[in-house]
Amino acid sequence: MLSGKKIAVLMGGPGSERAVSLATGNAVLRALLGLGLDAVAVDVTSANIDLPTGTNLAFNAIHGTFGEDGTLQKRLEELGVPYTGAGVESSRIAFDKNLAKAAFVAANVPTPRAEIIDFSKGPRLPSFTAPFVVKPPREGSSVGVHIVRNQADAEAAIADAAKYGNEILVEEFIEGKELTVGILNGAALPIVHIAPPDGVYDMASKYPWLSGAKGSEYFCPADLDLETTLRVQAAAVAAHRSLGVEIYSRVDVLLDSQNRPFVLEANTIPGMTETSLLPKAAAAAGITFPELCKTIAELSLQLRS
Numbered sequence: 378m379l380s381g382k383k384i385a386v387l388m389g390g391p392g393s394e395r396a397v398s399l400a401t402g403n404a405v406l407r408a409l410l411g412l413g414l415d416a417v418a419v420d421v422t423s424a425n426i427d428l429p430t431g432t433n434l435a436f437n438a439i440h441g442t443f444g445e446d447g448t449l450q451k452r453l454e455e456l457g458v459p460y461t462g463a464g465v466e467s468s469r470i471a472f473d474k475n476l477a478k479a480a481f482v483a484a485n486v487p488t489p490r491a492e493i494i495d496f497s498k499g500p501r502l503p504s505f506t507a508p509f510v511v512k513p514p515r516e517g518s519s520v521g522v523h524i525v526r527n528q529a530d531a532e533a534a535i536a537d538a539a540k541y542g543n544e545i546l547v548e549e550f551i552e553g554k555e556l557t558v559g560i561l562n563g564a565a566l567p568i569v570h571i572a573p574p575d576g577v578y579d580m581a582s583k584y585p586w587l588s589g590a591k592g593s594e595y596f597c598p599a600d601l602d603l604e605t606t607l608r609v610q611a612a613a614v615a616a617h618r619s620l621g622v623e624i625y626s627r628v629d630v631l632l633d634s635q636n637r638p639f640v641l642e643a644n645t646i647p648g649m650t651e652t653s654l655l656p657k658a659a660a661a662a663g664i665t666f667p668e669l670c671k672t673i674a675e676l677s678l679q680l681r682s
């Protein structure tokens with residue numbers, strides 16, 4: 378169904394995740410071209426998107442602000458161009474950790490206990506004590522995320538997170554395994570276990586080539602018993618559904634020492650280079666990278682045209 382269709386791979390974007398997005402976009406472009414499809418790169422540098430005439434589908438490879446938060450999706454709907462992945466509303470909700478938290482709680486998706494601190498009413502401390510995690514709600518790639526292990530560091534961490542905006546999310550700290558679950562067409566892919574070198578999955582261990590730090594190790598399928606695997610996958614699917622996400626996402630989950638899953642977030646524009654986590658999960662299910670790109674494009678075109 379994609380033959381004869383012109384696919385514009387939107388990449389880069391004006392946000393802070395531009396470099397990672399270019400890597401995703403170029404990998405997707407190569408995969409689509411390799412399948413003999415009519416795909417072109419569109420480097421997006423501002424909110425004005427210059428789409429080639431006759432574009433039948435925009436493949437969205439723009440992570441973070443603008444590309445992942447519903448803004449680009451809204452623009453493409455105004456232009457009448459079908460696009461891949463989550464729609465306007467589901468993108469907006471999934472991208473905002475405060476809105477997503479409310480959706481998870483309402484749908485009984487297991488997620489760390491949390492509260493929102495509104496700095497416009499003056500600084501204050503959360504009702505629970507350290508350890509806890511402080512997050513600006515609309516950033517990705519661990520930007521502004523602080524793990525507060527000692528109560529003495531609470532004030533400084535909260536003040537730093539507040540630099541990104543007035544409302545910050547404070548979450549109970551979950552000690553455990555870092556997992557991520559790809560969701561494709563409503564179903565969970567094999568679980569990826571991320572083992573960071575120093576126990577914290579941050580900017581340095583996520584993108585070691587940017588910092589020279591030691592990278593994380595990845596295990597897929599994760600070495601978990603069947604019951605735990607199914608529990609984690611069910612939590613991830615429930616999270617994806619509770620946000621109304623279309624087509625695909627990658628849901629971050631922590632697994633505590635009692636094998637209880639806690640959903641952190643759903644990423645609606647996850648990294649899509651050949652070595653990224655969603656493609657790793659797809660590979661473990663026997664889906665090659667080009668097949669993954671093609672499936673996302675086909676399902677999206679079906680949904681939106």
Ligand SMILES: Nc1ncnc2c1ncn2[C@@H]1O[C@H](COP(=O)(O)OP(=O)(O)O)[C@@H](O)[C@H]1O
Pocket residue numbers: 489510512516517518519520522548549550551552555577578579629631641642
């Ligand atoms: N409640 C929590 N307990 C323990 N670690 C956490 C918690 N929340 C986040 N983290 C750590 O911080 C990382 C980033 O958090 P996440 O909510 O996924 O935001 P993002 O990936 O958008 O920066 C997680 O992958 C995890 O390592």
Ligand SMILES: [Mg+2]
Pocket residue numbers: 518629641642
């Ligand atoms: Mg995350």
